[in-house]
Amino acid sequence: LLLSLSTLLILSSCISPLPISRLNPDDSEGKWVAGRKHVTQTNGDYSLTLSFYKSDGNLLLFDALFENFGTKEVDFSPMYARIIAQDMDKNEISKLTPLDPESKLLEYDKTESRERARLANQSISNTVMATSDLLATVADETNPTISREQADINYNQREYDRQNRLADMDRQESYLESIKNSRLYWEEAPIRRTTVGGNEYLEGRLFFERTKEAAFCTITFELPDAGLFSFKYKHELIRP
Structure with a gap:
């Protein structure tokens, strides 16, 4: 059923x-x-x-x-x-x-501006998170109450999150490139x-x-x- x-x-x-x-x-x-x-x-x-x-x-x-x-x-x-x-x-x-081609171009310009700002903010956030991850790794390594197994689990989770953040940035950059290509089409065609x-x-x-x-x-x-x-x-x- x-x-x-x-x-x-x-x-x-x-x-x-x-x-x-x-x-x-x-x-x-x-x-x-x-x-x-x-x-x-x-x-x-x-x-x-x-x-x-x-x-x-x-x-x-x-x-x-x-x-x-x-x-x-x-x-x-x-x-x-x-x-x-x-x-x-x-x-x-x-x-x-x-x-109206001019209206379409303006739409793409506004979207590109927003995406560039979002990408810049994501880059800053990733830098902050990378520093935070490094400090957390050092803390795990030097904390006698955290086992080797738990330290590895924590590190792998941070690495997984880091890869996801990088993948998000790649997607944002690809989207930004598609906006630029679409704008070029509406500029020329x-x-x-x-x-x-x-x-x-x-x-x-x-x-x-x-x-x-x-x-x-x-x-x-x-x-x-x-x-x-x-x-x-x-x-x-x-x-x-």
Whole structure:
């Protein structure tokens, strides 16, 4: 009975895989490159190309390329973009802005600062504990009331605790390194706010939260200096 209950508990706590999103451009135009369709729209001297990359958890990732063929500078920011999710009847379900790279970078900076302080405090604590352990070992060795066997037990326990503290520091250092790597990704991969000069271009990745119930998605860019760009997609949800 106990085994059956344990098995039932394990089965009931299993995590189901997240469904995968596939977005196909609702546009006969476009250029296929390595299995992905890149759709380009042009407004006067400005061109914007968008391509769906993949779904990652509950995020939709797109690659964007903005080109300025004119002479006037253009302020381009991912926060000028919107994703509008629609149901089968083309009724709006949600309207979302992309994730803000600058906010993500600030989050990582704050987390890194906290982890560095925690690591420094742990290092100080370990130094204090090492001194305390040394004094305790000397005391055990010189105390005639403590047997050799008990002294060895005490030493082994202190050594066990020391190894655990070092392992904790290793985990903290690994976590700090992962924060730095994640920050580097968010510094380089996303398309970030940039003044795009004449005959210049800007490229990078956009991250939108996913609306799983959507049948269609429209992504718009309303750039103050370059006009409105709109890309329509059909959304297909695939369950593994």
